[in-house]
Each structure stands twice: as C-alpha cells, then as structure tokens.
Amino acid sequence: MKKSILKVTLLFSILCSCQSEIKTSEKEKYLRWVGDIEQNDQIDETAFKVCNGDDKILQYFNLGNGPIYAGEKSKVLNTFKSKYKPISGKKENGLIRIRFIVNCEGKAGRFRVVQSDYDYQEKEFDDEIVSQLLNITKGIENWEVLKQNEVPIDYYMYLIFKITDGQLTEILP
Amino acid sequence: MKYLNFLILLFAFSNVFAQPNCEAYKYYGDTLKYEACKKAMEISGHYQFSKKYQTILDESIEIDPTFDYAYWAKSIAYLKSGDFVSWKKLIDKAVELKPKNHLGYRGWCRYQFFRDYKGAIKDFEKLDSLVGYDIGQSQNGTYHLNIAKGLCYKAIGEKEKAVQIIEKQIKLNEKENFIGSYDYLHLGVLYLELGNFEKAIELFKKQSKDNELAENQYYLALAYKNLNKKTEYKSCLEKAKELYIGQSRMFDFYSNPMDKVYLENIENEIKTAYNNGHR
Numbered sequence: 001m002k003k004s005i006l007k008v009t010l011l012f013s014i015l016c017s018c019q020s021e022i023k024t025s026e027k028e029k030y031l032r033w034v035g036d037i038e039q040n041d042q043i044d045e046t047a048f049k050v051c052n053g054d055d056k057i058l059q060y061f062n063l064g065n066g067p068i069y070a071g072e073k074s075k076v077l078n079t080f081k082s083k084y085k086p087i088s089g090k091k092e093n094g095l096i097r098i099r100f101i102v103n104c105e106g107k108a109g110r111f112r113v114v115q116s117d118y119d120y121q122e123k124e125f126d127d128e129i130v131s132q133l134l135n136i137t138k139g140i141e142n143w144e145v146l147k148q149n150e151v152p153i154d155y156y157m158y159l160i161f162k163i164t165d166g167q168l169t170e171i172l173p
Numbered sequence: 174m175k176y177l178n179f180l181i182l183l184f185a186f187s188n189v190f191a192q193p194n195c196e197a198y199k200y201y202g203d204t205l206k207y208e209a210c211k212k213a214m215e216i217s218g219h220y221q222f223s224k225k226y227q228t229i230l231d232e233s234i235e236i237d238p239t240f241d242y243a244y245w246a247k248s249i250a251y252l253k254s255g256d257f258v259s260w261k262k263l264i265d266k267a268v269e270l271k272p273k274n275h276l277g278y279r280g281w282c283r284y285q286f287f288r289d290y291k292g293a294i295k296d297f298e299k300l301d302s303l304v305g306y307d308i309g310q311s312q313n314g315t316y317h318l319n320i321a322k323g324l325c326y327k328a329i330g331e332k333e334k335a336v337q338i339i340e341k342q343i344k345l346n347e348k349e350n351f352i353g354s355y356d357y358l359h360l361g362v363l364y365l366e367l368g369n370f371e372k373a374i375e376l377f378k379k380q381s382k383d384n385e386l387a388e389n390q391y392y393l394a395l396a397y398k399n400l401n402k403k404t405e406y407k408s409c410l411e412k413a414k415e416l417y418i419g420q421s422r423m424f425d426f427y428s429n430p431m432d433k434v435y436l437e438n439i440e441n442e443i444k445t446a447y448n449n450g451h452r
Contacts, residue, residue, distance in 0.1 A: 033222035035254035059222070059253065061427050074435040095287060097255045118289070120261035158255040162288060170288050173255075173428035 035156065037101060037110045048109025050101060050154040057101060057154045060146070067157075067173045068144045070106060076140070076159070077171060083136045087128050090166040094118050096125060096133055097160045102143040104152035111138060125163065133161055133168075193242045209237035213246065222250040241270035245278070252282055253427065268296075276300035277318050281311045285428055290325040297322040313425065316353050317342050324431050327363060336363050355380075355423060355430065358389050361396075362432045370396045387417035391434050394442065407446050413439050 031038070032055055039054075050057060060067055069076050094117040100108045113130060117123045124130075137159060145152050162170040195210035213233040219226040227250070233243040248263035264282070268275045280296030283289035297318055300308050308318045316324075323338035339360050346352050361376030377393040380386070394409035414436070416422065423433045 030224040030227050032224060033220070034227060034250035035222070035256060061253065064426065066424055066426055067428065072435045072437060073429055074437040095257055097257065099255055114256055114258055116258050116261075118292075120257050122258050156254065160255055160257075160287065172286070172288060 035099065037099070037112055037156070039110060044110050048101075048107065049103065051104035051152065052154055057156060058146075058148075060102075060155050060157045062155070063146055063148060063153075065146075068146070070142045070144045073171075079140065080133075080136055080161075080168060080171060083139075084132055084168045086168070087126060087166045090126050090129070092125050092129060092166045093164055094123060094125065095120075095160055095162060096130060097158055098134060098137050099156060099158035100137070101154055102146075102157050103154045104145065106143045106145040108138070108140065108143055108157070126166075129163060129166065133159075205237045206240055209233045209240040209243065212236055213240065213243050216246060221246075222254070226250075239270055241267045241274065244270070245275060252286055255286070257287055273300065273303055276303070277308055278312055281318065281321060284321055284325055285311070285313070285425070288328070290328040294322055294325045294329075297325075315355065315425070315430075317346060320353055320356055320359070324359060327359075328431070332363055332367055336360065336367070339363065352383055354384050355386075355432070357383060358386065358392070358423075359432055361389075362392050365392055365396050365399075368399075370399045374400075385416065385421060387413045387422045387439065388432060388434050389413075390416060391439055391442070392432075410439060410443050410446060414443065 036054070036057070067073070094115065097114040098111055099114070100111045102108050111134060113134065115123055115125050115130065143157065146155055147153065158173075160172040161168055162172070193210055193213075195207055195214060198204075198207040198210055210233070213230060215229045216226045219229070227247060230243045230247045233240060234247075244263045245267040248260050248267065251257075251260035251263060260282075264275065264279050268279055276296045277300050280293040280300070283296065284293040297308065300318075310317055311321055319342040320339055323335040323342070326332075326338060327335035339356070343352070343356050343360060346356060357376045357380035361373045361380060364370075364373035364376060373396045374393060377389050377396065380389045381393075390409045390413035394406050394413060397403075397405040397409060413434075417434075417436055417439055423430045
C-alpha cells in the first residue's frame with residue numbers, strides 16, 4: 001500500500017514538474033514583441049540589415065498613418081495582377097500571409113509565411129502558389145520609408161493574399 | 174461630425190470600452206475570476222505586443238482558464254500582426270466563453286483585417302439572434318455593425334440585400350443623428366453599381382454635406398458620366414483629385430476601407446475624360 005502511494009506521489013510530482021516546465025517554456029517563447037522576426041542566416045539574406053537595431057523595429061501602423069505603400073496600394077495590386085499566374089486545375093482556397101521587415105531605406109527582408117484555409121486552420125498551399133507570391137513580394141524593390149520625428153525607421157509590414165480556387169482574389173491590408 | 178471623428182479616434186487607440194469590472198466578480202462571489210481579472214488589469218501601460226503584456230495575461234488564464242477577457246486581450250497583437258491562425262484560436266476561446274461580448278468584435282475583425290465576408294456575416298447574425306438589443310458599432314467606431322454586415326453581403330454579390338440592410342440602418346442612424354463617416358458613400362456606390370444613378374447622386378450629395386471625401390466626388394463623377402452630364406463629370410473628377418491631394422479620403426488605421434480609390438484611379442478617369450473630349 002505504502003509503495004503504491006509512493007509510486008502515485010512520484011508520478012504526480014513528475015507530471016507536475018513536466019507541466020511547470022511546459023509553462024516556463026511557454027513564458028519564454030515570447031520575444032520582445034509578438035511576431036518579432038529574428039535573423040536566420042540559413043533562410044534570410046545576410047545582406048539585409050535593419051538600421052536602428054531589432055529592439056526598435058515598429059509595426060506599420062504604429063505611426064497612425066495606416067498601411068502606406070510606395071506608389072500607393074494600386075501599384076502593389078498591379079504588380080501581383082501582372083505577375084501572379086493562377087495554377088490551373090488547383091482548387092486551393094484560403095489565406096496566405098507574408099510578413100517581413102522594411103528597413104530605413106525602404107528595403108525588405110526576413111520574410112515569413114503563415115498559411116490557412118478559410119476556417120483559419122493551418123494548411124500548406126501548393127508550393128507553386130506560395131513561391132510565386134513570395135518571389136513577387138521579394139521582387140518589390142522599394143517600400144515606403146516611414147519616418148518618426150524625421151528619422152527613418154524600420155518596421156514590420158505584411159501582405160495577406162486571399163486565394164480562391166487557386167486565383168488571387170484580394171490583397172490586404 | 175466632429176464629435177463622431179473624436180469618437181473614432183478614441184475607439185481606435187483604446188481598449189477602455191472592453192475593460193471588465195473586477196469588483197463585480199467579487200460582488201457575485203466569483204473569487205477566481207476576480208483574481209484573474211485583477212491580474213489581467215496589470216497589463217495597463219504595457220504594449221499589446223510586448224512580452225510583459227502577454228505574460229500577465231497567461232498568468233491570468235492560469236488563475237482562471239474561463240476568463241474570456243484575457244483571451245480577447247491576448248488575441249489583439251496576433252490580429253494586428255496578421256497571424257490569423259493564432260488570433261482565431263484565442264478569439265474563438267473568448268467567443269466560446271462569452272459569445273454576446275465577443276461575437277460582434279470577432280465579426281468586425283474578420284471583415285476589417287481578413288475580408289472574411291461570410292464569417293463576419295455569420296458572427297453578426299449569430300449575435301443578433303442572441304441579444305434583444307442593438308448589436309452596436311465596429312471596434313473602430315466607423316460603422317454600425319449592420320452597415321458592416323451590408324458591406325459583407327455586397328462583397329459576396331448580394332447587392333440588393335446589402336442595399337436593404339444599409340438603408341434600414343441609415344434610417345436608424347439618422348434618427349439618432351449618428352451617421353457613420355462613410356455610410357451614405359457606401360450606399361451611393363451600391364446604387365451606382367446597380368445602375369440607379371439618380372439615387373446614387375442623391376446619396377453622394379448627402380455624403381458631401383456630412384463628410385466630403387475624394388472617393389465621394391470620384392463616384393459622383395461616374396454617376397454623372399453614366400447620365401452623360403459631361404460638365405459635372407469633369408468638375409467632380411477635378412474636385413476628387415484636389416480632395417485626394419488634400420488628404421480628404423477614406424482611411425483606416427490598419428487596412429484600406431471598401432470603396433476606397435487611389436490617385437491612379439482618379440487620374441486614369443481624368444485621362445478618359447480628356448480622351449473622350451469631355452474637356
């Protein structure tokens with residue numbers, strides 16, 4: 001009896017310690033800000049640099065001016081309209097988000113992708129769709145240079161693509 | 174209008190409207206939720222995206238995993254960074270725990286950030302079926318949620334239904350003297366798209382009186398163009414350009430509103446007017 005109580009207690013304490021370890025690591029998962037993108041030399045261009053340090057990268061909306069595109073959003077829309085080739089026969093549906101950093105010179109880097117179906121469940125789109133969108137996004141040479149108190153800043157920007165039956169139907173924001 | 178603009182600004186940068194009253198939980202004897210609430214209130218002064226803000230809310234959830242506010246507050250940074258997968262998991266939890274409090278918000282975010290028209294309609298209609306009161310305004314204060322619902326119906330091709338919904342809500346808004354910044358414009362564009370140009374012009378004129386915008390003059394020009402009123406067509410386009418350059422245009426802090434036009438659209442239309450000898 002004593003032995004079994006001991007075993008149960010031991011098992012319980014192991015479980016508890018595992019749980020607290022999970023909780024601790026969950027707490028540690030946060031970087032400075034939600035969604036921060038750290039440089040990964042294996043996938044990111046090493047030539048891309050942020051100007052003011054990673055701890056000073058803002059979000060595109062932090063300056064209160066809404067999403068701003070160099071040459072306005074219509075230019076981005078036209079770029080994708082002319083370059084994106086729908087994949088015939090692929091009935092792919094959902095959302096693809098490409099998020100990246102725009103530095104003080106209006107250059108973009110550290111691209112990251114999130115994909116889901118229209119019920120927001122994570123999924124993987126056909127690689128031909130994702131790589132096209134990624135390459136077109138990477139091919140945009142100039143993004144708007146945002147300034148705070150006349151000083152150009154680094155900021156996070158993203159594009160969300162709505163894909164219906166393999167066709168690009170909307171680009172946000 | 175000035176009052177409305179002030180409200181919009183206030184809505185845009187504040188969470189104050191959704192703050193829970195912790196003392197109420199204590200009063201009703203729910204000490205666990207009271208503790209979770211007190212913990213969650215420690216986020217005050219911390220940025221929604223920050224490690225500290227998120228960690229405090231995790232601790233609040235640890236105290237009481239049924240405290241809806243903490244999930245809602247956590248979800249905001251994921252929403253604003255475009256991480257729809259993480260956002261949806263968190264906001265769904267808040268909706269599951271307190272549907273009446275969060276359905277309208279979730280529906281609005283589906284529309285504003287992800288143009289998830291069908292999902293937004295579902296949320297707005299579900300909320301409507303659950304409550305006996307007005308379903309309220311969008312989080313940023315720009316629209317009554319019924320106007321947003323109408324825009325969603327328009328986007329999925331149900332334009333007649335959209336007109337009915339928006340028209341009905343505008344009448345109610347007029348009674349309250351609380352017209353949304355773009356209400357008349359959206360309804361005017363709907364009529365324009367349906368080919369009722371006189372009605373569209375009537376609405377654009379109302380929009381001009383309430384809140385003049387480059388978009389309004391642009392669509393007004395298109396209505397005149399369809400009626401072959403060349404002088405008005407041209408002068409409205411010129412006014413649209415002037416307003417656009419003067420920053421009197423549709424705006425949202427996070428996205429681009431429906432029916433927004435860009436300088437390129439206006440200039441292309443001006444070129445069309447030139448080429449067709451309208452000048």
